[in-house]
Amino acid sequence: MTAEGNSTPSPIAAPATSSQTPSGPKEETYTIPPTWTEPVRWAVLPRGSRTAATTGYQTGFPDTTEGAVAVLVAGTATNMQSGTSHADQQAAIYHTYLSSTDQSPDGEAKVRAKAQQTEAENRSELGLPTDGPLPSGAFVRSNVVGFKVIQQSPSEVTVYLLTKVSRKAGDTSPVKDAYVISVLGAAWQNTDWKMSVKATTDAVARTRGQQSPALAAPGDAKFNDAGWTALRQAA
Template sequence: MLAAVLGLTACAAPAGGHDGPVADKGSSTPSPMAAPATSQQIPSGPEEETYSIPSTWTDPVCWAALPRGSRTAAGTGYQTGFPDTTEGAVAVLVAGSATNLQPGTSLADQQAAIYHTYLSSADQIPGGEAKVRAKAQQTEAENRSDLGLPAAGPLPRGAFVRGNVVGFKVIQQSRGEETVYRLTKVSRKAGDTSPVTEAYVISVLGAAWQDTDWKMSVKATTDAVARTRGQQPSTLAAPGDAKFNDAGWTALRQAA
């Protein structure tokens, strides 16, 4: 969601569905829950694809066990201090996507904490937190509307909107910078008795090594989007689909 806060539209190929992970071009596709904020405008990616998960399970060939951070950020409680490896960079991009809208939570507070913890200091612009909070409130209202829920007030018991990164694919590695395609599953539920709807979204994201840690980077993301412009981002396929392996995705142990 942070992608849209200050003007960036993540390069994405979403596929949303009702009553399970089946795409429907006529359905409303939820926004991915997090991506880096920026003051620059980046064109959106390809149009929505139709996608259905096969009934037979195929084990992912490539797995990554992402490292945990070595420190805890003061004031937010999020993990920081990831190792200077590709897995460390991906871990930051996953951690920066860890938002969960459910009863008793504030999406605005979550996004503000992510903004201060994981976004590069060079990209934390004046008034940035206020813009993050305003966009988070707008995103929550849009999700409530899509789910047929009231625009304000406590969420019903069992209602949620969750973004869960389930895979990645490296675009480019260079000294101090990593860029990847990120595959996110967005799950939504209007309440205890409602079905779960799911969508898969491909985003281009970049991380840069800053001081002693990885941070979500506008420049790395912008460069990656420019580098991949005009290309099919990657085959949209979930873990368990043979096409996931054919496309070169790496599944995440923590997302299995």
């Protein structure tokens, strides 16, 4: 399967990479090898112990590196499909997962505007109408499939994230997958992990001039060579 594409749904704490486009991290063209190679590193991400009353998202992740990664995974997952509002999803993620110190009176409005721009870019990418409900079977989904720790401490965890972005224009259209590598950070705040702009900025500065891990999906031997850890969700 070949990965391709030009734009990707943007998480709340905007990730950064060494290969940026004006709208965010650059997606890479990538062909998955036909032979499966088992990842040598797996992580079971914990579930949250609570549910946010206003958004329904999980919170209360454990004070571990895996707990921090779980927040970043939850905070960057997107699902744009018929019957859903990408702007509403991003606003809910903003209020649930972004550090309170990074929220502002006009923050939600900016998030919604960015989400609407991202949806327009994805509709254009798929050749879909600029507005109105998405056709049956059409979607744009992004999910983290691997991570590599940059630095960890009791109060801050920064990582490279490997995200898979899948697009489908409708029921009879093929799925097109793309991959993007980003840098994100989480900070421990008030008994929970939160996505942190400061932690992310620090991580970007720390990795500036360094080579990012090679882009390779789980099942590719290069995934292991690059030091990625594949993800398993907790049961």
